[in-house]
Amino acid sequence: MIRKIRKQMTLSRVVLIVFLSCIAVFMLLPIIFLFNNAFKPLNELFLFPPTIFVQHPTMRNFEQLLLHTAAGVVPFSRYLFNSLLISGITLVAVVLVSTMAGYVLSKHRFHFKRLIMALIMISLMFVPETVMIPRYLMMSGLKLTDTYFAHILPFIAAPVAVFLMKQFIDQIPDALVESAKLDGATDMTVFTRIIIPLTAPAVATVCIITFQAVFLDTETSMNYITNETMKTMAYYVTAFTSNVPGVAAVSISAAVGLLMFVPNLILFLLFQRKMIQTMLHSGVK
Amino acid sequence: MGSVEFNHVYKYYKGESNPSVHDFHLTIEDGEFLVMVGPSGCGKSTTLRMLAGLEDVSKGDIYIDGKFMNYVSPKDRDIAMVFQNYALYPNLTVYENMALGLQLHKVAKHDIELRVNRAARMLEISAYLTKKPNQLSGGQKQRVALGRALVREPKVFLMDEPLSNLDAKLRTQTRMEISKLHKQLNTTMVYVTHDQTEAMTMGTRIVVMKDGNIEQVAPPQRLYDSPDNLFVAGFIGTPQMNFLQGTIATHDGEYFFENKRLKLKIHDSYIPHIKAANRKIREVILGIRPEYVACEGWALEAYPEWQASAIIDMIEPMGSNTFLFATIGKDTVISRAEPHTPIQIGETVKLVIHMDKAHLFDCESGVSLAVRGDR
Numbered sequence: 214m215i216r217k218i219r220k221q222m223t224l225s226r227v228v229l230i231v232f233l234s235c236i237a238v239f240m241l242l243p244i245i246f247l248f249n250n251a252f253k254p255l256n257e258l259f260l261f262p263p264t265i266f267v268q269h270p271t272m273r274n275f276e277q278l279l280l281h282t283a284a285g286v287v288p289f290s291r292y293l294f295n296s297l298l299i300s301g302i303t304l305v306a307v308v309l310v311s312t313m314a315g316y317v318l319s320k321h322r323f324h325f326k327r328l329i330m331a332l333i334m335i336s337l338m339f340v341p342e343t344v345m346i347p348r349y350l351m352m353s354g355l356k357l358t359d360t361y362f363a364h365i366l367p368f369i370a371a372p373v374a375v376f377l378m379k380q381f382i383d384q385i386p387d388a389l390v391e392s393a394k395l396d397g398a399t400d401m402t403v404f405t406r407i408i409i410p411l412t413a414p415a416v417a418t419v420c421i422i423t424f425q426a427v428f429l430d431t432e433t434s435m436n437y438i439t440n441e442t443m444k445t446m447a448y449y450v451t452a453f454t455s456n457v458p459g460v461a462a463v464s465i466s467a468a469v470g471l472l473m474f475v476p477n478l479i480l481f482l483l484f485q486r487k488m489i490q491t492m493l494h495s496g497v498k
Numbered sequence: 499m500g501s502v503e504f505n506h507v508y509k510y511y512k513g514e515s516n517p518s519v520h521d522f523h524l525t526i527e528d529g530e531f532l533v534m535v536g537p538s539g540c541g542k543s544t545t546l547r548m549l550a551g552l553e554d555v556s557k558g559d560i561y562i563d564g565k566f567m568n569y570v571s572p573k574d575r576d577i578a579m580v581f582q583n584y585a586l587y588p589n590l591t592v593y594e595n596m597a598l599g600l601q602l603h604k605v606a607k608h609d610i611e612l613r614v615n616r617a618a619r620m621l622e623i624s625a626y627l628t629k630k631p632n633q634l635s636g637g638q639k640q641r642v643a644l645g646r647a648l649v650r651e652p653k654v655f656l657m658d659e660p661l662s663n664l665d666a667k668l669r670t671q672t673r674m675e676i677s678k679l680h681k682q683l684n685t686t687m688v689y690v691t692h693d694q695t696e697a698m699t700m701g702t703r704i705v706v707m708k709d710g711n712i713e714q715v716a717p718p719q720r721l722y723d724s725p726d727n728l729f730v731a732g733f734i735g736t737p738q739m740n741f742l743q744g745t746i747a748t749h750d751g752e753y754f755f756e757n758k759r760l761k762l763k764i765h766d767s768y769i770p771h772i773k774a775a776n777r778k779i780r781e782v783i784l785g786i787r788p789e790y791v792a793c794e795g796w797a798l799e800a801y802p803e804w805q806a807s808a809i810i811d812m813i814e815p816m817g818s819n820t821f822l823f824a825t826i827g828k829d830t831v832i833s834r835a836e837p838h839t840p841i842q843i844g845e846t847v848k849l850v851i852h853m854d855k856a857h858l859f860d861c862e863s864g865v866s867l868a869v870r871g872d873r
Contacts, residue, residue, distance in 0.1 A: 388585035391552050396599035396650075397573040406598070410589040 244474070251275075251471035258463050274468035281465055287441045289449070293472070296446035299364040300427045300476070306369050307423045308416055315378025316408050320390050330379075337372045345436060352437050363437040364445070368427055374419045381415035382408060417484035424480050429473075446473065500563055500576075500653030500686035502526040502549065507558035509544050509710075517556070518544045520710040526688065531680050533689045533701030536733075541710040542690045543658055549688065550579050550656055563653055573602075578647035579656040582663060584639045586631040586646075593627040596646045603650075610649075617648040620679075637668045644676070648683075655687040661696065673699060694734050698722070706730050724857070728864035731785045731857060737821060740791065740831045742784045743861065746772060755784050755858070759827040763803040765854040771868035772858070781861035788821065790852035791833035793841065797850040804853050810845045824849060 245265060250258070252270040278289050317323075318330055348367060357363045385408065393403045409416070434448035450473055454466050502525070509519040519541040526532050534542040547553040549560060551572035560567045567575055578599070586595050593614060600610045618624040621641040631639055640660060647655055657676075661669045677700050680687055691697055697704050698718045706713040706721065706729070714726040725731035731739045744757035746764070753764040753772060762784075764772070798805065808824035808831060815837065822833040822841060826849075833849060841847060858867045 386583060386585065388581040388583055389587065391550075391572075392579065392581055392585035393587070393598075394552070394572045395550060395577065395579050396646075397602035398598075399573075402602060407587055407589070 247470055247474055250467045253467065255464055258467060274464045278465045278468045278472075289469075291442055292444060292446040292449040295361075295364075295443065296428060297476075299361060299445060300424055302361070303365050303368045303427045304420060304423055306365065307371050307374055308419055310369055311371055311374035311378045311419055312409065312412065312416060313404065314375045315382045315412075316404055318375070318379045319382040320385075320387065333372045333375055336370075337376065341432070345432070349436055358437045359440045359443055361443070364427075364430075364433050364443075367433070368423065368430075371419075371423065374423060377419060378412065378415055381412050385411055414487050417487035421480055421484055425477060428476060501528045501561075502654060502686065502688065503559075503561040503564075504545075504549075505559040505561070507545070507548065507560060508556045509541070509548060509553065510556040516710070518710050519548070522558070522712060524705065524712065524715060526686060528686055529684045531677075531687045531689065531700060531702045532705065533691060533697040533703070534705045534707060535691055535694060535697040536707035536713075538692055539709075540707040542705075542707050545707075546579075546656055546658055546688060546690045549654075550577060551575050576653045577656055578650040578652040578654075579658065580643050580647050580660045582659040584631075584643040584660075584663075586639060586642055588631055591628055591630055592623065592634070592642050595631065595642060596649050599646065599650050613649045613651070614645075617645045620648070621645050621675075636664055637672065640664060640668075640672060644679070648679075653686065655685055657687065657689045659691055660689075661691070662693070669696075676700065694736070698734070706733060708733075724866070724868075725785075726866055728783065728785070728859045731859070731866075735787060737788055737832050739785045739787050739857075740829075742786075742826070742829050742831070744782060744784060746780060746782055746858070755782070755853070755856075757827070760806050762806070762851055762853055764858075765856070767854065768856075768858065768868065775860075775867050782867070783859045783861055783864075784851075785857040785859060786831075786851055786855065788832040788834040790855040791831055792850045792852065793822065793833055793835055793839075793847050798848055801850050801852070804851050805848050806851060808847060808849050810841055810843055810847060813839075813841070813843055 242265070249265060249267040251274055252272070253267045254269055254271045254273060257264065257268060281289060318326065352358050352363050357366070389407060389411075390403055393407050398406070429447050430445070431448045431451050434444040438444050446469075450466070450469050453462065453469070504522050504524045507519060507522040508517050510517050522541075522545055534545065536542050544553060548555050549562075549567075551567070551570065555568050562575060562577070587598070590598065596614045596617065597610050600613065605613075614627075615624070618627055621644060623638060623641045623645060626634060626638060626642070631642065634642065640663075643660065660676075661672055664672060673696060676687075676689075680700075689696075689700060698721075701718055703715060703717055704721050705715050708729050714721060714730045716724075721730065721734055725734065725739075728741070732741070742755075742757065742760065744755050744760065747754045747756045753769055755762045755764055806826055808826045810822055810824050811830065812823040814821040814823070817837065819837050820835045820839050822835050822839070824831050824833060824847070831849065835841070859865065860867060
């Protein structure tokens with residue numbers, strides 16, 4: 214009897230595991246397809262019915278991509294460079310600003326703290342479209358259109374990141390900060406030696422969120438940038454896939470699809486362990 | 499050198515009408531072990547935090563070693579603090595935890611090593627120096643927290659309920675170690691606790707606080723022997739002091755404590771205080787500690803004028819002695835008796851209340867009729 218139940222249990226277990234594995238594989242399909250597609254020769258790209266796995270891998274798609282120039286003058290590498298530069302600078306700036314703001318909002322006492330926090334919360338509620346025109350007016354008023362600042366500055370005001378950091382730093386006991394102050398630490402020392410190491414998981418999360426937002430952003434290039442050399446890869450990809458006709462587009466877009474995906478993947482692999490870690494309360498109580 | 503002076507210090511929190519600390523006026527001598535004790539919310543922690551510089555002083559002055567400290571930042575006050583939850587940096591090793599304060603004060607590297615190792619030896623934590631705090635037990639964390647304060651060699655040690663997260667056995671042990679440490683270092687220590695046992699055993703002087711006010715400041719034994727008021731009398735000592743309500747009456751020039759069931763002659767040594775109180779008959783509360791309520795035969799014979807009859811309600815054998823809970827009318831009186839007492843529950847017995855050890859408190863204000871400091 215007991216054995217029977219046990220058998221049933223394991224059977225249902227097995228079914229569950231098989232089922233979940235299937236879902237996992239299904240979820241993986243686009244990624245597998247993406248990787249394979251990038252290396253397919255032209256005839257395989259147009260194969261019907263389409264295949265998932267590549268049969269004769271080739272680097273031709275990437276070759277085409279590097280040779281292709283948008284609007285006749287700007288090479289693909291320029292877009293890639295723009296994207297990486299902007300994402301990198303924005304990432305550093307957002308992490309710096311949001312962690313500092315989070316620390317101050319969480320551990321310091323000052324006037325209008327609640328009001329400031331409320332304003333940040335309210336700014337979370339705006340749909341991006343509503344701020345597009347005011348933002349354009351500000352950018353052109355500051356004469357920042359067609360510069361990298363137009364890409365970077367709007368992203369630095371990141372209420373989600375500030376909110377996330379504030380919530381996370383709230384969990385660090387005040388006693389830790391006070392103890393450090395009694396030990397002779399300045400605010401900067403407390404921040405760099407205590408707060409940042411303890412909030413590493415939140416910082417990792419902020420990094421991933423920010424990078425994705427910046428790297429995949431096309432609005433900025435579309436709205437504030439007219440100079441083709443200042444636009445980003447994300448813009449290039451969307452413009453390319455919708456505008457360029459012909460056979461060449463398919464092979465290039467296969468390659469560029471992979472290139473868009475890889476930085477995200479790298480960042481995620483780098484930070485996912487930190488995200489899962491919850492080491493915060495280990496030293497207290 | 500680390501004397502501390504509080505000069506009429508007040509602390510008001512925003513939005514609260516009553517001050518959290520009210521007119522705290524006290525001088526702590528160099529090398530003293532001062533314990534602040536009181537129920538939670540009495541302002542003892544706030545006072546300590548003001549001394550540490552973690553809270554602003556609303557009114558009044560604080561001096562450390564004769565220097566005005568109100569606007570000096572915590573790091574420049576030359577103090578070290580041990581927190582209730584230890585507040586160890588979880589991302590640093592034990593060694594780094596202890597060394598951080600010294601590094602920030604720009605102490606030479608070899609000196610840091612020397613001091614940390616010496617403190618570690620003293621607290622027997624040398625074996626854990628490379629471990630992270632989360633690998634340590636509560637008691638070990640507590641030692642590290644102490645060590646971190648120790649290496650700083652501050653003028654004043656501040657401790658905010660450092661033992662309350664430890665289990666009972668470890669608490670007793672650590673209590674002794676801190677006392678020993680104080681004797682060794684002879685540095686001023688200010689210790690906050692809600693535990694009266696800790697206060698009694700560790701302090702050279704105790705401050706009893708309630709609702710932001712100082713109720714009494716005295717060495718432990720004096721606090722126990724002659725409490726200034728009802729609160730202190732009830733707060734210090736387990737089991738609690740017995741309280742009986744009644745009046746002072748005079749018969750033929752002799753003074754008696756009276757109520758419906760009792761008539762006890764007041765001891766001669768107390769009469770001057772009653773006279774000084776300048777009112778002949780008044781409502782009073784008689785306070786008597788359980789050890790001065792006797793039921794033994796010899797006492798009954800020796801003090802016929804201090805007897806009262808009572809019914810035994812409950813008996814609590816503690817091993818070393820037995821507590822008898824007796825009722826006299828409506829009041830419950832606890833008596834400390836010999837461990838092997840023949841008395842049974844429900845029995846009516848005669849109790850002797852040692853009036854020479856009794857305290858009389860004004861019923862209205864709760865203040866003792868006498869501050870009998872010299873008795």
